[in-house]
Amino acid sequence: MDTCQYGGGEIDFGLSEEQKVLRHSIRDFAEKEIRPRAQELDEKEEFSIELTKKMAGLGLFGIFVPEEYGGSGMGYLSYIIAVEELARIDGSQAATVAAGNSLGTGPIYYYGGEDQKKEWLPRLCSGEILASFGLTEPDAGSDAGASKTTAELKAGEWVINGSKIFITNSTSEMAAVCTVQCITGKRPDGKKEISCILVPNGTPGFEAKKMTGKMMWRASDTGELYFDNCRVPEENLIGSRGEGFHQMLETLDNGRLAIAAMGLGGAQGAFELALRYSREREQFGAKICTFQANAFKLADMATSIEAARNLLYKACRLKDAGQPFSKEAAMSKLYCSETMGRVVDEAVQIFGGYGLMREYDIERFYRDYKLLTIGEGTSEVQRIVISRLLGCYDE
Amino acid sequence: MKIIVLLKRVPDSETKILINQEGTGIREDGVKFIINTYDEYAIEEGLLMKEKAGGDSKVTVVCMGSDEATEVIRTALAMGADDAVHIADATLSNPGPFTTASIMAKVIGDEGFDIIFCGKQAIDDDMAQVHCILAEMLDIPQVSVATAFELSDDAAKATVSRRIEGGDEKVETSLPVIVSCDKGLNDPRYASLPGIMKAKKKEIKKKSLADLGFSEVPGGGRSRVLKWLPLPKGGECRIVEAEETPDAVRELVRLLREEAKVI
Ligand SMILES: Cc1cc2nc3c(=O)[nH]c(=O)nc-3n(C[C@H](O)[C@H](O)[C@H](O)COP(=O)(O)OP(=O)(O)OC[C@H]3O[C@@H](n4cnc5c(N)ncnc54)[C@H](O)[C@@H]3O)c2cc1C
Numbered sequence: 112m113d114t115c116q117y118g119g120g121e122i123d124f125g126l127s128e129e130q131k132v133l134r135h136s137i138r139d140f141a142e143k144e145i146r147p148r149a150q151e152l153d154e155k156e157e158f159s160i161e162l163t164k165k166m167a168g169l170g171l172f173g174i175f176v177p178e179e180y181g182g183s184g185m186g187y188l189s190y191i192i193a194v195e196e197l198a199r200i201d202g203s204q205a206a207t208v209a210a211g212n213s214l215g216t217g218p219i220y221y222y223g224g225e226d227q228k229k230e231w232l233p234r235l236c237s238g239e240i241l242a243s244f245g246l247t248e249p250d251a252g253s254d255a256g257a258s259k260t261t262a263e264l265k266a267g268e269w270v271i272n273g274s275k276i277f278i279t280n281s282t283s284e285m286a287a288v289c290t291v292q293c294i295t296g297k298r299p300d301g302k303k304e305i306s307c308i309l310v311p312n313g314t315p316g317f318e319a320k321k322m323t324g325k326m327m328w329r330a331s332d333t334g335e336l337y338f339d340n341c342r343v344p345e346e347n348l349i350g351s352r353g354e355g356f357h358q359m360l361e362t363l364d365n366g367r368l369a370i371a372a373m374g375l376g377g378a379q380g381a382f383e384l385a386l387r388y389s390r391e392r393e394q395f396g397a398k399i400c401t402f403q404a405n406a407f408k409l410a411d412m413a414t415s416i417e418a419a420r421n422l423l424y425k426a427c428r429l430k431d432a433g434q435p436f437s438k439e440a441a442m443s444k445l446y447c448s449e450t451m452g453r454v455v456d457e458a459v460q461i462f463g464g465y466g467l468m469r470e471y472d473i474e475r476f477y478r479d480y481k482l483l484t485i486g487e488g489t490s491e492v493q494r495i496v497i498s499r500l501l502g503c504y505d506e
Numbered sequence: 507m508k509i510i511v512l513l514k515r516v517p518d519s520e521t522k523i524l525i526n527q528e529g530t531g532i533r534e535d536g537v538k539f540i541i542n543t544y545d546e547y548a549i550e551e552g553l554l555m556k557e558k559a560g561g562d563s564k565v566t567v568v569c570m571g572s573d574e575a576t577e578v579i580r581t582a583l584a585m586g587a588d589d590a591v592h593i594a595d596a597t598l599s600n601p602g603p604f605t606t607a608s609i610m611a612k613v614i615g616d617e618g619f620d621i622i623f624c625g626k627q628a629i630d631d632d633m634a635q636v637h638c639i640l641a642e643m644l645d646i647p648q649v650s651v652a653t654a655f656e657l658s659d660d661a662a663k664a665t666v667s668r669r670i671e672g673g674d675e676k677v678e679t680s681l682p683v684i685v686s687c688d689k690g691l692n693d694p695r696y697a698s699l700p701g702i703m704k705a706k707k708k709e710i711k712k713k714s715l716a717d718l719g720f721s722e723v724p725g726g727g728r729s730r731v732l733k734w735l736p737l738p739k740g741g742e743c744r745i746v747e748a749e750e751t752p753d754a755v756r757e758l759v760r761l762l763r764e765e766a767k768v769i
């Protein structure tokens with residue numbers, strides 16, 4: 112790969128030795144193990160247990176969880192670098208890892224009780240099982256507070272009714288548990304009391320159905336969940352009653368960093384494909400990268416990728432330092448995903464007619480990008496979050 | 507069992523190499539460095555032998571290179587090696603193979619060993635000499651370009667396969683031995699995240715030439731690199747076409763005589 116100028120020294124400024132070794136290792140793995148399979152899995156819309164287990168073997172499902180629970184105890188920036196490197200090769204596999212850490216493991220690790228952590232985290236970190244995060248509902252997407260799924264406490268059990276949609280890592284044979292956001296009652300101020308409850312896959316009354324026909328992330332597992340008088344023990348509540356909305360908001364803050372990493376890595380991968388192709392393809396008797404129209408496209412791509420990387424790494428460093436990072440996380444998610452949009456558009460343009468064909472990886476990047484401006488808060492929602500934090504709507 | 511693995515940090519083979527102005531080295535800015543590809547097989551074989559021999563077996567990595575080489579050493583430790591010796595000395599620029607082997611022989615002699623694994627050659631200077639000289643200096647057998655390695659049950663002997671033109675050669679060797687590794691020997695593992703975290707706590711002993719008891723660069727006077735030069739730019743290629751081959755040959759001879767003036 113001709114990645115020296117952009118994949119070598121410059122990328123790594125200020126990174127620790129741990130982070131550099133990590134980047135090289137994941138890059139190597141992604142190129143040798145994921146790249147040869149990505150196209151076929153996308154075509155067949157197949158979630159690969161084998162590849163997921165291989166990623167688990169590297170420790171990719173317990174990145175920021177401490178060693179005592181079976182994780183690696185790395186910082187968020189390390190996590191983000193790992194996702195970036197996976198996304199540089201394939202969005203679907205990056206999605207499985209990003210959702211596995213941010214949405215699957217995250218809520219249990221950050222808000223779960225000691226027993227819950229001990230029960231779930233070691234198997235999640237080792238990649239024996241996967242967890243999912245059930246927030247979105249058919250009538251509650253951007254407006255997550257409008258969710259209707261209810262959980263009623265009856266004789267020491269939560270009785271759950273409702274449904275969730277678009278839930279990542281929720282239906283494969285590895286999917287073992289879902290953190291479900293439910294309405295558990297009314298608060299004193301009359302608003303809904305929202306709580307998160309752990310519901311193991313296979314519990315009677317819980318059906319997880321694989322969704323097919325996706326345009327993007329075709330090799331990742333997305334499901335629709337139905338709860339019909341599904342009963343789980345009272346102690347499956349995560350944290351205390353009424354903390355669910357707050358837990359969800361924080362989980363999304365963290366998750367945004369991983370979606371941003373997918374935008375950054377995807378942009379980097381698409382850019383490298385375009386750079387390489389333009390150096391090989393000849394028209395009018397010259398390499399097409401020597402036409403200024405194309406050279407300027409490549410210059411713009413490289414520039415916006417550098418800017419995106421700086422923004423995202425800064426947000427991660429804020430989080431790792433324990434400082435507020437919500438605004439920077441939303442900015443990173445917005446900017447990195449939109450950067451990837453511009454980059455894949457121009458990259459396909461550089462490929463000409465070939466860029467429209469399945470046979471060329473760039474075609475998959477072009478499709479995979481589109482989730483990034485929609486999932487875990489659309490670009491519009493990111494702008495709402497940012498402008499709110501800027502004080503635009505303060506009285 | 508005590509296993510030594512020799513490690514070199516080299517520019518990625520896909521990196522575009524630019525020689526510095528003085529011709530004394532390459533321009534390192536923006537260049538990605540990696541573990542010498544063949545050394546990865548050596549690390550993996552060392553780890554496999556350690557796992558097989560069990561007990562208090564140990565894999566020690568020996569690397570000579572600039573301070574920046576700690577990154578590739580740390581990668582080997584993250585893959586599972588136990589500790590490392592890093593020889594770094596400002597006076598060591600472009601050491602020849604004799605110099606490298608002299609220093610390595612001292613380190614390895616101090617460490618003690620049963621098997622030394624190394625790559626069959628470094629992919630940057632392609633010398634493929636260090637292990638040969640080292641075998642001579644340590645007075646041990648050497649098997650080069652190994653594609654399979656099997657230790658006897660009593661760990662006193664090893665059978666090594668070498669890929670040669672048209673077949674495989676099987677060699678039996680006593681231990682201790684130095685084995686240079688080729689592609690196909692094994693599938694090197696990736697450094698895992700827990701491995702990377704463990705590697706942070708593993709010891710890298712950093713040694714200067716003085717620490718090793720050398721008062722000057724050993725073997726320095728034998729051969730030295732004078733200058734590095736870029737490849738001459740390839741000339742233009744012209745294909746001589748004609749309906750009948752003899753006509754093409756005739757035209758080619760004419761061009762060589764009249765235009766190129768080489769015959
Ligand atoms: C592949 C995939 C995986 C997913 N994984 C998960 C998961 O694991 N867990 C989970 O809970 N969810 C998941 N989701 C759901 C995802 O988070 C939602 O799709 C997303 O939040 C958008 O919601 P929606 O699709 O209902 O769109 P809507 O909310 O209906 O939005 C439609 C459009 O209206 C805009 N809009 C809405 N409200 C406003 C406003 N106030 N101001 C301006 N514009 C607005 C939006 O920006 C968007 O452009 C996943 C989705 C997909 C596609």
Ligand SMILES: Cc1cc2nc3c(=O)[nH]c(=O)nc-3n(C[C@H](O)[C@H](O)[C@H](O)COP(=O)(O)OP(=O)(O)OC[C@H]3O[C@@H](n4cnc5c(N)ncnc54)[C@H](O)[C@@H]3O)c2cc1C
Nearest residue numbers: 392393394395399402403404405460461462463464465467
């Ligand atoms: C679905 C489909 C249907 C088609 N149908 C037909 C058909 O019926 N008949 C037919 O003959 N062809 C057809 N084509 C071919 C189509 O016309 C070509 O794909 C198109 O002309 C571009 O050529 P290319 O793909 O070789 O790209 P290239 O010419 O290789 O271009 C690659 C990139 O370099 C840029 N570029 C090239 N030269 C320059 C320059 N001098 N200055 C600046 N930028 C430059 C291009 O704009 C592009 O961004 C079809 C293609 C597709 C995908």
